[in-house]
Amino acid sequence: MKQLQIASIPGDGIGKETVAAGRKVLDTACEVHGGVTFEYLDIDWSCEYYKQHGQMMPDNGLDILRPCDAIYLGAVGFPGVPDHVSLWGLLLPIRRTFRQYVNLRPVKLMAGVQTPLANRYPGDIDFLVVRENNEGEYSNMGGRLYQGTNEEVVVQNTVFTRAGVERVVRYAFELAIKNGRKKVSSATKSNGINYTMPFWDEIFAEISSEYPEIENNQYHIDALCARFVTHPDEFDVVVASNLFGDILTDLGPAIAGSIGIAPSANINPTRAYPSMFEPVHGSAPDIAGKGIANPMGQIWCGAMMFDHLGYQDCGDLVMRALADTLAAGTTTADIGGHANTMEVTEAVCRRIKKLAGSVPS
């Protein structure tokens, strides 16, 4: 029996509810598989922790996470602590220190889920967004001068490195090949942003030429957003900078039914450091503590974590159970259902047990 160590960081708001739900599903899948178990390292870093300690995590926080096999995180950020303080104190340092330079975010309209788009059905919306996750617009570099005066000036730098752009664009093409996808689309804004964006376009063109079998397209981000709504069926793999990828991956889940179902994997492809699995959504302060959050984004992240850790059979099992649960209409209010977080979670666990007889372990 293989035992893997997973750092479990529920964080803030609904993160506490969705991580508890996700862990039930992970444990059920491990149980029926029989060859792997997760030992959790329970971590309480959050905005509450900040209020007690004046920081989001201890000084040696990243050293605590480094030896783990993976990190399973809920959400970070809650009213009462400024978002840039909470996020730069916990989530963003993890992504950067552990070189999780790929943020992989599948967007898929599942059977049983309504899209707000007319005449679109499962199969029409099914693409993978590869978001650059370590640099770009999230540079943490800049400054503010003459604060509070009418001469005040604020600058935030955007940083692209050749190595950083090349590796994420190449990952997108390799992902297309691995998944039998035909096309990679890139999002920039090189008409208005005249250094970084033409640089990205140039590198995208260079790397594209190494993959003649994969079609490639470049879009301006504004036009691409519109295209997601009017022609979502055109996309296979989409690669974008940190900020553009962030925006596209709230828009994508919105057309695929709900952000509550959207997963995200912060991947260090070299495996030198742990990768982190967290849903796309945040702490949802408006519904936190009510037990009604959709746990499916967190559960789907669990499936991606199994795949990453080499237990694809467990990942497939979780995804089949999730799809069956959705198709049967056991859903939370954000996708039109009447079930609460735990009812959905238990329904997924029941299906895992039911399906288990038919999967190899």
Ligand code: NAD
């Ligand atoms: P949010 O994703 O938390 O919420 C946006 C809307 O979607 C809300 O109406 C919320 O109720 C709904 N929603 C989100 N997840 C849901 C779920 N699982 N089930 C049902 N409904 C759901 O975005 P926000 O309000 O912009 O951010 C709230 C806080 O979370 C902020 O502090 C923000 O910085 C933080 N945040 C953190 C992460 C992260 O840790 N990865 C991601 C996004 C936002």
Ligand code: IPM
């Ligand atoms: C996400 C979130 C984060 C991001 C925020 C909370 C810093 O929106 O994971 O999509 O922009 O990366």
Ligand code: MN
């Ligand atoms: Mn986001």
